[in-house]
Every structure is written in structure tokens, then in C-alpha cells.
Amino acid sequence: MPNDLVFKATNSFHRAVMTVTAGRLGWKAWGMPVLELTTVGRKSGEPRTVLLTSPFQEGDTLVIAASKGGDVHHPAWFLNLQENSAVEVKTKGHAKRPMTARIASSEERARLWPLITERHANYAGYQKKTDREIPLVLLIPAD
Numbered sequence: 001m002p003n004d005l006v007f008k009a010t011n012s013f014h015r016a017v018m019t020v021t022a023g024r025l026g027w028k029a030w031g032m033p034v035l036e037l038t039t040v041g042r043k044s045g046e047p048r049t050v051l052l053t054s055p056f057q058e059g060d061t062l063v064i065a066a067s068k069g070g071d072v073h074h075p076a077w078f079l080n081l082q083e084n085s086a087v088e089v090k091t092k093g094h095a096k097r098p099m100t101a102r103i104a105s106s107e108e109r110a111r112l113w114p115l116i117t118e119r120h121a122n123y124a125g126y127q128k129k130t131d132r133e134i135p136l137v138l139l140i141p142a143d
Helices: 004-020 076-083 106-119 121-129
Strands: 032-040 047-053 056-058 061-065 086-091 097-103 136-141
Touching (some): 032 061
8 A cells, every 4th residue: 555655756746747748738647637626734724735536527516535545544635624625626727716525425425436436446446455435525616
């Protein structure tokens, strides 16, 4: 299982590719759109930004999975949005916009998870690696 340092290094490399190519590369990964999620650090109160894939979209709602590659712990960005659901999201061709993060209900997850794993089998593999249920998060445009 990759450790936090590997995840941070991968994210930094991904961000560098996006910067060097002026955004021509990096907004898609493994057949999924990439988004830049900014949360408020639960301990620091400072903005924390991470690049994530969105394996499913429904209208203006973006779905992300707190998989962390099947790690036994939730990713830090997930813990942050549990404390503060007000987030900012940047997607290809769009400026950062305010959104509200909401953890999918059991019913929503039961409907969405098979759709996600059918298209992106890596998520099913991540779930097999961990005993924790991988949460799905809905990113909904703020009014």
C-alpha cells in the first residue's frame, strides 16, 4: 500500500504536468475527469488542495471516492470535508467554484457503487484491500 508520501509525490507530479503543459494534459486520468478539490484543513484551518478523479457525474453533481488506493485510513481531504462541507472545485476549462460536499447515503452508495466499479474496476480492487467501506462523496454546486 502506498504511504502518504507516495500519494503526495504523485499529486505533486500530476500538478507539475498540468502546469508545464498549461493544462493541456492532466485533466483526464484512467478514463476519468480530474478535478482540483480544495478543502479547509480540520486542524490548521488552511486551504488544502488535492487532485482527484471523478468516476461518475450526474448533471452538475460530481462524485468522488475516498478510496486512498484501498488504504485502511480515510484520505485527509475526506476527514477535512467531514468537518467543513464547504469546498471549492476546479475542473477543466472552468474557474474554481464553491460547492458543497455531502457523503452519499447508504442508498445512494448502493446505487452508485456498481455503476462506478462497472466502468472503473480499480475501485472494486481498492474495496477488496480494506475492511472500511469506501465512502462516496457528492460535490454539489453551492447556490
